Amino acid sequence: MRSIVVSSGKGGVGKTSISLNLGIALARLGKKVIVVDADVSMANIGILMGIERTPLTLHNALMGEVPVDDAIYEGPAGIKFVPSGLSIARASKISFSRFEPIIKELEEKADFVIIDSPSGLAIDAETALKSAKELIIVAIPEPTSVADALKIKQMAEKYSVKTLGFVVNRIIGEGHEIKTKELASLLEANVLAEIAEDIQVRRAGSSQQPVMSKYPNSSFARAMNKIALDLCGGASAVAQGKPKKGLLESIVDKLKQIFKR
Amino acid sequence: MNLPAGKALKTGLDAASIDFSSLVAELSNKKLIGFACVTIGDGSGIEEGVLVFDEGKTVASDYEYLKYGVTLFGKEAFKRIVNASNAKYGTIDVYQLTSEQLHLALSFNEQAIWVPSPNDLRVDKKSFDKSFEQQVIDEAKNLDKSELLKKYKLSDVEEKRPKTQDERELDDADLLNNIKKR
Ligand SMILES: Nc1ncnc2c1ncn2[C@@H]1O[C@H](COP(=O)(O)OP(=O)(O)OP(=O)(O)O)[C@@H](O)[C@H]1O
Ligand SMILES: [Mg+2]
Numbered sequence: 037m038r039s040i041v042v043s044s045g046k047g048g049v050g051k052t053s054i055s056l057n058l059g060i061a062l063a064r065l066g067k068k069v070i071v072v073d074a075d076v077s078m079a080n081i082g083i084l085m086g087i088e089r090t091p092l093t094l095h096n097a098l099m100g101e102v103p104v105d106d107a108i109y110e111g112p113a114g115i116k117f118v119p120s121g122l123s124i125a126r127a128s129k130i131s132f133s134r135f136e137p138i139i140k141e142l143e144e145k146a147d148f149v150i151i152d153s154p155s156g157l158a159i160d161a162e163t164a165l166k167s168a169k170e171l172i173i174v175a176i177p178e179p180t181s182v183a184d185a186l187k188i189k190q191m192a193e194k195y196s197v198k199t200l201g202f203v204v205n206r207i208i209g210e211g212h213e214i215k216t217k218e219l220a221s222l223l224e225a226n227v228l229a230e231i232a233e234d235i236q237v238r239r240a241g242s243s244q245q246p247v248m249s250k251y252p253n254s255s256f257a258r259a260m261n262k263i264a265l266d267l268c269g270g271a272s273a274v275a276q277g278k279p280k281k282g283l284l285e286s287i288v289d290k291l292k293q294i295f296k297r
Numbered sequence: 298m299n300l301p302a303g304k305a306l307k308t309g310l311d312a313a314s315i316d317f318s319s320l321v322a323e324l325s326n327k328k329l330i331g332f333a334c335v336t337i338g339d340g341s342g343i344e345e346g347v348l349v350f351d352e353g354k355t356v357a358s359d360y361e362y363l364k365y366g367v368t369l370f371g372k373e374a375f376k377r378i379v380n381a382s383n384a385k386y387g388t389i390d391v392y393q394l395t396s397e398q399l400h401l402a403l404s405f406n407e408q409a410i411w412v413p414s415p416n417d418l419r420v421d422k423k424s425f426d427k428s429f430e431q432q433v434i435d436e437a438k439n440l441d442k443s444e445l446l447k448k449y450k451l452s453d454v455e456e457k458r459p460k461t462q463d464e465r466e467l468d469d470a471d472l473l474n475n476i477k478k479r
Pocket of ligand 2: 051052053075080152153154
């Protein structure tokens, strides 16, 4: 159904951590989720979950050696994932022409296909971006990250990929950091979540367990739950009956009457 | 705030002739589950504030400047609601919600949740203060995209959109042609 690419341009800002854990949060809401490790040269998703026996990977599917079905594995909390291979020798030979059809095929099999993009804006990242229908931008509150995020957003516009919004990650709360409101204005996009620098993310990474399983009450995990809820149409569920905007119109009418007095 | 409309208890009260403190006291005494909504036109655009009650206790508030698309929450919003109650051109409406509607609504408007102390609720009738709106205008100016691009020295990024794969291939083709021509 939906395919969402998680991109940032800048490296090391949290794309992989967010892709994996957001996938788990969505699965816990009862959604069928496939997380795709599109970082073909720096495969990380499998390592983060401590899952290593994945003989066939996205590499084989991209080379046309096997159907992508053969490279789908079971992950935690009922998610499925498509790992990338760890071999550099293979990664250097990869062609990306099959990437988009592979994503289309995975869309048929899941409610959400979450694509963990590589950093940069070279052909691998660009292919990941344009193959998805929607985009989540990850940024940290620094000018370099904003510059990269702006480029990602422009590229998304070029390919008509819908920007759902951005996540500000690794906030320390110091005065020199770019404020979230400033980021929203610069990127002209919605804030999906603000996430503090949280040592538990690193700890979970070192123990090779997803944050969602190891630290379900961490600020990072709560942010993932919030985004997952938003993606499933959270707020619109509240608008039972007449939404308030309709109410406003009647109030504006009333105001006009008062102005006339 | 994202609220269901609920059942109208009072509509079209004239803000200018109402004593806001006694209205809040009345809604508290009646153990209202619902919200009061004040809409005013004294500033340069329409402004709307919402004060949410759970069994008579104030539990959340927000205040929206429709012209600027700016919404404030909690205490900041409450100050502006009090100010709005002093407006010349304003109406106040009161709506009732079911307990389920209210709690669902609060869970989706977490940032608006704010429980004032009794002191916060003691307000005197004053005249409408336009400086609240000015603050919002000033902040909006600070958040202007091109100003921010300048501030962080990123103006170049916006001008130079990265080239797509197709465009890069075209460039490569051009380059090849030029080389061949030589
Ligand atoms: N909110 C956070 N608090 C603390 N550490 C974090 C946070 N988010 C991510 N990290 C850590 O930052 C490092 C990079 O995270 P991650 O691998 O998810 O980023 P990435 O954008 O995928 O990187 P790359 O560009 O290399 O693919 C990891 O060590 C991760 O544990
Ligand atoms: Mg990564």
